[in-house]
Amino acid sequence: MQMALLLSLLIPCFAAPIAYASGKKSYKAAALVVALVSVIDLYLLYTTVSTIQADGRYVESYYWMPMLGSTFTLFVDGISLSMAVVTLALIFSAAVFSMNYMAEKKSLSGYYAMLSLLTVGLVGVFITSNLLFFYFCWELMLIPTYFIIGGWGYKEPYHAAFKFFIFTHAGAVFVLLGIGAVYMLTGTLDMFQAQSLLATASSDILGWVLAAFTVGFAVKMAIVPAHMWLPDAHSEAPAPMSAILSGVIIEAGAYAILRVSLGTVFPSVPATEIGSPFLHVLTIFGVVSAFYGAFTALAETDIKRIVAYSSISHMGYVLFGLSLFPFSEGLTGAVYHLVTHGVSKGLLFLTAGSIMMQTKVRNIDEMGGLAGKMPFTATSSAIAAFSIAGAPPFACFISEFLIFISGVQAGGTDSFYFLPTALMLVATVFSLAYVLRFFWKVFLESPKIKEAKEAPIFMTVSMGILAFLVILLGVWPQHFIDLISSVSF
Amino acid sequence: MISVLDVLAPTIIFTVCSVATVPLIAFIRKKTRSHQGLFTLAWISTVFAAAAISIVRLGTEYYGQPQQSFLNVSLAGGNLLSVSSAFLVDSVSVYMSTVYLIVGFVSCIYGVFYVKASERLSERYYALMLMTIGSVTAASFSGDLLTLFIFWEVSAASSCFLIVYRKTRDSLEASMKFLIMVVIASGFVVYGLSIVYGLVGSLNFWAVREALMVLENKQLLVVAFAFIATGYGIETAIVPFHMWLPDAYTAAPSSSSALLSAVVDQASYYVILRILIYILTPPLILDWPYALAIFSAITMTIGNLFALAQTNVKRLISYVCIADIGYNLVAITSVTPLGIMGNLYFFLVGGMTTALSFMLVGIFNNAGLKTLEDFSGAGLKLPATSIALTIAMLSFSGVPPLAGFMAKYMVFTAAIESKIAWLAVVGVLNTVLQTAYFLRLIHYMYAKTPKKPMEKKIPRKLLAPPYLLVAAIIILGVYPALILGLTYPAAQQMGSLTA
Numbered sequence: 001m002q003m004a005l006l007l008s009l010l011i012p013c014f015a016a017p018i019a020y021a022s023g024k025k026s027y028k029a030a031a032l033v034v035a036l037v038s039v040i041d042l043y044l045l046y047t048t049v050s051t052i053q054a055d056g057r058y059v060e061s062y063y064w065m066p067m068l069g070s071t072f073t074l075f076v077d078g079i080s081l082s083m084a085v086v087t088l089a090l091i092f093s094a095a096v097f098s099m100n101y102m103a104e105k106k107s108l109s110g111y112y113a114m115l116s117l118l119t120v121g122l123v124g125v126f127i128t129s130n131l132l133f134f135y136f137c138w139e140l141m142l143i144p145t146y147f148i149i150g151g152w153g154y155k156e157p158y159h160a161a162f163k164f165f166i167f168t169h170a171g172a173v174f175v176l177l178g179i180g181a182v183y184m185l186t187g188t189l190d191m192f193q194a195q196s197l198l199a200t201a202s203s204d205i206l207g208w209v210l211a212a213f214t215v216g217f218a219v220k221m222a223i224v225p226a227h228m229w230l231p232d233a234h235s236e237a238p239a240p241m242s243a244i245l246s247g248v249i250i251e252a253g254a255y256a257i258l259r260v261s262l263g264t265v266f267p268s269v270p271a272t273e274i275g276s277p278f279l280h281v282l283t284i285f286g287v288v289s290a291f292y293g294a295f296t297a298l299a300e301t302d303i304k305r306i307v308a309y310s311s312i313s314h315m316g317y318v319l320f321g322l323s324l325f326p327f328s329e330g331l332t333g334a335v336y337h338l339v340t341h342g343v344s345k346g347l348l349f350l351t352a353g354s355i356m357m358q359t360k361v362r363n364i365d366e367m368g369g370l371a372g373k374m375p376f377t378a379t380s381s382a383i384a385a386f387s388i389a390g391a392p393p394f395a396c397f398i399s400e401f402l403i404f405i406s407g408v409q410a411g412g413t414d415s416f417y418f419l420p421t422a423l424m425l426v427a428t429v430f431s432l433a434y435v436l437r438f439f440w441k442v443f444l445e446s447p448k449i450k451e452a453k454e455a456p457i458f459m460t461v462s463m464g465i466l467a468f469l470v471i472l473l474g475v476w477p478q479h480f481i482d483l484i485s486s487v488s489f
Numbered sequence: 490m491i492s493v494l495d496v497l498a499p500t501i502i503f504t505v506c507s508v509a510t511v512p513l514i515a516f517i518r519k520k521t522r523s524h525q526g527l528f529t530l531a532w533i534s535t536v537f538a539a540a541a542i543s544i545v546r547l548g549t550e551y552y553g554q555p556q557q558s559f560l561n562v563s564l565a566g567g568n569l570l571s572v573s574s575a576f577l578v579d580s581v582s583v584y585m586s587t588v589y590l591i592v593g594f595v596s597c598i599y600g601v602f603y604v605k606a607s608e609r610l611s612e613r614y615y616a617l618m619l620m621t622i623g624s625v626t627a628a629s630f631s632g633d634l635l636t637l638f639i640f641w642e643v644s645a646a647s648s649c650f651l652i653v654y655r656k657t658r659d660s661l662e663a664s665m666k667f668l669i670m671v672v673i674a675s676g677f678v679v680y681g682l683s684i685v686y687g688l689v690g691s692l693n694f695w696a697v698r699e700a701l702m703v704l705e706n707k708q709l710l711v712v713a714f715a716f717i718a719t720g721y722g723i724e725t726a727i728v729p730f731h732m733w734l735p736d737a738y739t740a741a742p743s744s745s746s747a748l749l750s751a752v753v754d755q756a757s758y759y760v761i762l763r764i765l766i767y768i769l770t771p772p773l774i775l776d777w778p779y780a781l782a783i784f785s786a787i788t789m790t791i792g793n794l795f796a797l798a799q800t801n802v803k804r805l806i807s808y809v810c811i812a813d814i815g816y817n818l819v820a821i822t823s824v825t826p827l828g829i830m831g832n833l834y835f836f837l838v839g840g841m842t843t844a845l846s847f848m849l850v851g852i853f854n855n856a857g858l859k860t861l862e863d864f865s866g867a868g869l870k871l872p873a874t875s876i877a878l879t880i881a882m883l884s885f886s887g888v889p890p891l892a893g894f895m896a897k898y899m900v901f902t903a904a905i906e907s908k909i910a911w912l913a914v915v916g917v918l919n920t921v922l923q924t925a926y927f928l929r930l931i932h933y934m935y936a937k938t939p940k941k942p943m944e945k946k947i948p949r950k951l952l953a954p955p956y957l958l959v960a961a962i963i964i965l966g967v968y969p970a971l972i973l974g975l976t977y978p979a980a981q982q983m984g985s986l987t988a
Contacts, residue, residue, distance in 0.1 A: 067830065067973040067980070068899075132898070136889040143888065150936060158936030162928055169886070169924050173917040176887075180902035180913065205910070 001047040005074035012119035023109020030112035034095040078483035094240035097462035114144035160232035167229035171219025178212040198268040221253030234308035239353020247346035282323035290316030294430035321403040333402025340395035344387040347466035351381035354455040369447025389435040395473035498543035503623025514612030557978040571691035575632035580978040585629040593622040599954035600744035625756040634692040651745040663740035674723035681716030725757040738807040743851025751844035789815025823907035826980035831899025866939030882927035892966040
C-alpha cells in the first residue's frame with residue numbers, strides 16, 4: 001500500500017487529540033482509540049510484508065529539507081518490522097490493560113493522548129532511515145514517557161521521571177553529535193547512503209563517532225553503569241507504562257546500536273585497531289550488565305524492581321549478542337531476543353501490576369499463596385517468568401539459544417569469546433534463580449494476604465494476548481527468524 | 490533597481506508612526522473609554538502592515554534578480570562614496586528585517602495587552618517599541634560602519650527607556666547600569682572606528698574589506714577590531730560583559746524583556762555576524778575563530794551555570810538569554826554555509842523562544858508567581874500558560890520536534906564541520922545542563938502541590954501572542970525548510986566571501 005509507513009506515523013499523531021477529546025467523555029473510549037490505532041498500524045505494516053519478502057526492504061521517500069540534503073525516508077526491513085510489531089502489540093495490550101488498571105486514576109484523557117504520541121515516537125524510531133528524523137522520534141519517546149511516569153506513577157513519580165529524562169537526554173545529545181559528524185563526513189543524513197559514503201570518507205574521527213553513538217544508545221539501553229535511571233523509572237511508572245518501557249523503549253537503544261553504530265559506522269572503522277577492541281568492550285559490558293542485573297534482582301524484594309533489574313540483565317544478553325557482529329546467528333538471536341524479551345517482560349510487568357492492584361502490596365515478602373486466588377494472573381506470570389529464565393518452550397529460550405551457539409561459533413575465530421560465552425551461560429542460572437524465587441514468594445509460599453481477587457476482565461484479556469504470544473513465539477519462531485535473518489549488514 | 494528610499498522605507502514608516510503614536514493614542518484615550526485597547530491594536534497593526542508591505546516589496550525585488558549578490562545602495566556616489574551613508578541589501582539583511590518584523594509584531598501586541606492589563610494605557614511605551622524595531626531594521630540594512638553605529642545607538646537608547654518604563658527602584662538601577670555600559674561600549678566602538686578610518690579612509694563595508702585584504706601590517710587592525718568587538722561585545726552581553734543583562738531583563742516589564750530579547754538581542758548578534766564574517770572574513774583578513782570559540786564556550790557555560798542557581802524565574806530566563814548568546818557565537822565561529830544558515834535560523838527561533846518565555850513569565854508574574862517555589866503547582870492553576878512555558882523550555886533544551894532542536898542541531902553540526910568539535914561537545918554538555926534546570930522548573934509546575942493562592946485572574950487575550958509563537962515553534966521545528974529556503978542564498982554567498 002502506498003504511503004503505508006507515513007500513515008502509520010500520522011494516524012497515531014492525529015489520534016492523540018482524538019483520544020484526549022474522547023477521554024473527556026469516557027476513559028474507556030480513549031483507550032479504545034489507542035488500541036484501535038495500534039491495530040490499524042499493525043495492518044499498515046502488514047501490507048509491506050510482501051515487498052520485504054521480495055526485495056528485502058520497503059522504502060518510502062518524501063520531500064523534507066533539500067537545503068540540508070535531507071529527504072524524509074521511511075523504510076521497513078525484517079528487523080524494523082519485527083520491532084514495530086512488538087511495539088504495537090505492547091501498546092495495544094497496554095491500552096486494553098489500562099481500561100481497568102488506570103480506572104481509579106484521574107485525568108486519564110491526557111494519559112491516553114500521551115500513549116498515542118508515544119506510539120509515533122516508538123514506531124518512528126524503528127521505521128526511518130533519516131538520522132535526523134530518527135533523532136526526532138528518539139526524543140519524542142522521552143516527553144510522553146516523562147509525563148506518563150510523572151503524572152500517573154507511584155511514590156515520587158516526578159523524581160523518577162526526572163532521572164529518566166536527564167539520563168536519556170544526556171545520552172541523546174551524544175547521539176546528536178554523532179549525527180552531526182556523520183553529516184559532516186558524508187553530506188547525507190540517510191543511514192544507508194551514509195554507510196557506503198563513510199567507507200570512502202576515511203577519517204580519523206570515525207572511532208569517536210562510533211563511541212558517541214554507542215554511549216548515547218547504551219544509556220537508553222540501561223547498560224551498567226548507565227543503568228541508574230532504570231529501576232526507579234520502571235518501578236514507579238504505572239504498570240502498562242513499565243511494560244512499554246521495558247518491552248520497547250530500552251530495546252530501541254539496542255536496535256539503534258545495531259542499526260546505527262554497528263550497521264552504519266562500524267563497517268568503516270579500521271577493523272583491527274578499533275573494530276575488534278570495540279566489540280570486545282561491548283561483550284564485557286554485556287556480561288557485566290547480565291550479572292549485575294541478575295544479582296540485584298536476586299536481592300530485591302520490591303516486586304516491580306525485581307522485574308526492572310531483570311531487564312538490565314537481559315539487555316546485557318542482547319548487547320552480548322550484538323557484540324558477536326557480524327555472526328548472523330548472534331545478530332538474529334539478539335534481535336529475536338528483543339522481540340521475545342519485549343513480549344515476555346511486558347507480560348511480566350502487567351502481571352506484577354495486576355498483583356499490586358489486587359493486593360495493594362509491593363513487597364514480595366508480604367505476598368504468597370496468590371496462585372489459588374489469582375489463577376489466571378499466576379499462569380500468565382509463570383509463562384512470562386519462565387520465558388525470562390530461558391526455559392523451553394517459551395519465547396526467550398529460542399533467542400538465548402541462538403545467541404549462545406553464535407558465541408561458541410565466534411569463539412572459534414576469536415578465542416576471546418569463549419570465556420564470555422561461558423559466563424553468559426552461568427548468568428542464565430542466576431536468571432532462573434531469581435525467577436524461581438520471585439514465583440515462589442509471590443504465588444506459592446504460605447499465604448500472608450487474606451483477600452485478593454482475580455484481575456478484572458480487560459486486564460486478563462490483555463495478559464492473555466501476551467501470554468499467547470510468548471508461547472507462540474517459542475514454539476513457532478520460524479516466521480520472525482526468517483524475517484530477521486533476511487537482513488544483512 | 491533598489492533605491493535608498495526602498496531600503497529606508499520600513500525604518501521611515503516605523504519612525505514616523507512612532508512619533509505619530511503619541512498624539513494619536515492620547516487622542517484615543519481622551520475620546521473613548523471602552524475600546525482603547527482595540528484602537529491601539531488597530532493602529533499598531535496598521536504600522537506593521539505598512540512596514541511589512543515595504544519589506545515584502547524590497548524582498549521580492551531583491552529575490553527577483555537573476556542572481557542574489559550583495560547590493561550596495563548609497564546616498565551619494567563617485568568620490569563621495571567613501572564618506573556617504575551606505576546601505577547593503579543581501580539575503581541576510583532582508584531576512585533579519587523580516588525576523589524583526591514578525592517577532593516585533595507579536596511582542597508589540599503582547600505589549601499592548603500586558604501594559605493595559607497591569608497599568609494604564611501609555612502612548613510613549615508603544616512609540617518606543619516602534620522606534621526600537623525601526624532602528625534595528627535600519628541597522629541591519631546599514632552598509633557602512635558609521636551608519637550601523639548610529640542606528641544601533643538609537644536602538645540602545647530606546648531600549649533603555651523600555652527597561653525603565655515602570656520607574657521602580659530596580660528598573661531605574663538596571664537602566665542606569667545598562668546606560669553606562671552602552672556609553673562605555675560606544676566609546677570603544679567609536680575609538681575603534683576612528684582607527685579603521687585612519688587605516689582605510691572609509692568606513693564602507695566593502696571599502697574596508699578590500700583595503701584590509703591587502704594590508705600588510707595587521708597590528709593596528711587587531712587593536713581597532715579589539716575595540717570594536719569589545720564595544721559590541723558589551724552590548725551583546727558576551728561574558729565577561731554580561732552583568733547588565735540579567736538585571737535589565739528582570740527589572741524591565743515582561744513585554745519589554747520579550748521585545749528586547751527577541752529583537753535587540755538578535756540584532757546585536759547580527760552586528761557581530763556582519764562585522765566578523767562579512768568584513769573580517771577569516772582566515773583571509775583576520776584569524777579570529779579560535780578566540781571567539783573560547784568566548785562562546787565561556788558565555789554559554791557561565792550563562793547556564795548561573796541560570797541553574799537562580800530562584801527567580803524571570804532572572805533564570807535572563808540567564809538563558811546569555812547562554813543563547815554562547816550558542817549563537819558557536820555558529821558565528823564556524824564560518825561555513827551551514828553555520829550561516831543555522832545562525833540565521835537560530836536568530837529567529839532563539840528570539841521567539843526567549844520572547845515566548847518572557848511573555849509567559851510576565852503572565853505568571855501578574856498572577857503573583859515569581860520564584861521557583863511560587864511556581865509549585867502552577868500547572869494546575871494556570872494550565873494553558875504552563876503548557877506553553879513547558880513547550881518553550883523543551884524547545885530551549887533542544888528536544889525535537891520543536892524548533893530549538895533544529896537550531897541547535899545545525900549550530901553544532903556547523904561547529905563539527907569547521908573542525909572545532911570540542912566546542913560542539915561543550916555546547917552539547919551545556920544543553921544537558923540546560924535541560925536539568927528546565928526540568929526542575931517543569932517539576933515545580935507539575936509535581937509539587939500549590940502553596941500560594943492566585944492573586945488575580947488573568948485576562949485570556951494575554952495568551953494569544955504566546956500561542957502564536959508556540960504554533961510557530963512547532964511548525965518551524967517540523968518543517969524548517971520554510972525558513973531555510975529564505976536563508977539559503979546567504980549560505981551560497983559564503984563561497985564568494987571566503988574564496
